[in-house]
Amino acid sequence: MSALSTLMSLDPAIAASAPSPSLNAAEQSRLASLCSDLVGRLSSSSVVRSLEPMARRTTLRVGGPADLYVEPATEEDLAATLAFCKQRHLRHMILGRGSNLLVRDGGIRGAVICLAGPAFARLEVDGTRLRCGAGVRLKHLAVEARRSGLAGLEFLEGIPGSLGGALRMNAGAMGSATFEVVESLRFMDALGRVGECTAADAHPRYRSCPMLIENIALGAVLRGAPSAEQAIRERMDAFSRRRWDTQPHDPSAGCMFKNPSTVPAGKLVEELGLKGLRRGGALVSTVHANFIVNDGKAKAADVLALIEFVRAHARAERGIELETEVEIIGEDDVAGGGPATEHS
Numbered sequence: 001m002s003a004l005s006t007l008m009s010l011d012p013a014i015a016a017s018a019p020s021p022s023l024n025a026a027e028q029s030r031l032a033s034l035c036s037d038l039v040g041r042l043s044s045s046s047v048v049r050s051l052e053p054m055a056r057r058t059t060l061r062v063g064g065p066a067d068l069y070v071e072p073a074t075e076e077d078l079a080a081t082l083a084f085c086k087q088r089h090l091r092h093m094i095l096g097r098g099s100n101l102l103v104r105d106g107g108i109r110g111a112v113i114c115l116a117g118p119a120f121a122r123l124e125v126d127g128t129r130l131r132c133g134a135g136v137r138l139k140h141l142a143v144e145a146r147r148s149g150l151a152g153l154e155f156l157e158g159i160p161g162s163l164g165g166a167l168r169m170n171a172g173a174m175g176s177a178t179f180e181v182v183e184s185l186r187f188m189d190a191l192g193r194v195g196e197c198t199a200a201d202a203h204p205r206y207r208s209c210p211m212l213i214e215n216i217a218l219g220a221v222l223r224g225a226p227s228a229e230q231a232i233r234e235r236m237d238a239f240s241r242r243r244w245d246t247q248p249h250d251p252s253a254g255c256m257f258k259n260p261s262t263v264p265a266g267k268l269v270e271e272l273g274l275k276g277l278r279r280g281g282a283l284v285s286t287v288h289a290n291f292i293v294n295d296g297k298a299k300a301a302d303v304l305a306l307i308e309f310v311r312a313h314a315r316a317e318r319g320i321e322l323e324t325e326v327e328i329i330g331e332d333d334v335a336g337g338g339p340a341t342e343h344s
Helices: 025-039 075-087 138-147 154-158 165-169 227-246 263-269 298-317
Strands: 046-052 065-071 094-096 101-103 108-114 121-125 128-135 182-188 196-198 215-225 277-279 283-285 292-293 327-329
Touching: 025 046, 025 065, 025 075, 025 094, 065 182, 075 094, 075 108, 075 182, 101 215, 101 298, 121 138, 128 138, 138 227, 154 227, 263 298, 277 298, 283 298, 292 298
Parallel strands: 065 108, 094 108, 101 327
Antiparallel strands: 046 065, 121 128, 128 215, 182 196, 182 215, 277 283, 283 292
């Protein structure tokens, strides 16, 4: 039996994410058939699961199951997965390390594709350049740059994600953004064709890279500036101390709202007196008001209730329309959630 034996009745790893009783026999059979068909098209090192809970795959630790969860082992397997989704009329999305993401309680219809395999996590230092796969963890990338005496990538160390997600969202921290250090980008389009472009041709924006909505980041060439390793280490340590002092340690998706032009989002939420606002197991952090954290019992509906409550108050009290920085996806659960009115 291959490592890809993914029919729910065969693989213990999949049994943990077995169908809920609410699925009827026909739907369970359909998902099992989809898994079996896709397994036959991919190499034995790929992973396919059905009804994978997204709470396991996101840093906020909420979210219902995805119909299909796929970790392709190679770029060829990724292209085959895209072709499968097109043939079966399945929606698909790319998942990084699950930061900056809120999945609704009803889960995701279609396929979630995660580039977590070794083929997508290669990192090579070439002079002042780092050639990185989309699956490289940002912390690992920053550490390798430091070891190689390359400055300018220290800010990536504290972003809890992979390079692909950072490219997709043009993620930033400590006053820097991902595309400021990107030289070129490799990507795959919806037909499985691989292309390459410069950072400028990707047209990145604040917390967004529009071309990566329809295309999938496979990797990028990043550039650093030669510097003494000790000096780089000191900057990374300073950034780390600042994060631990100013950001919550509880599970979160990162900064919830984009900064308006007139005031930082965290400062605005704090001025509105909403620190500590709670709904179920979710609350506006008392450490940094632009974070919504999970106390271990939150549902996505709780988080969504807080988001709307904060947005409504910002609109009513200050005339500011807050836009979420976190990407919200998936289907609503029929149970839903109530209003957010309690403070801790």
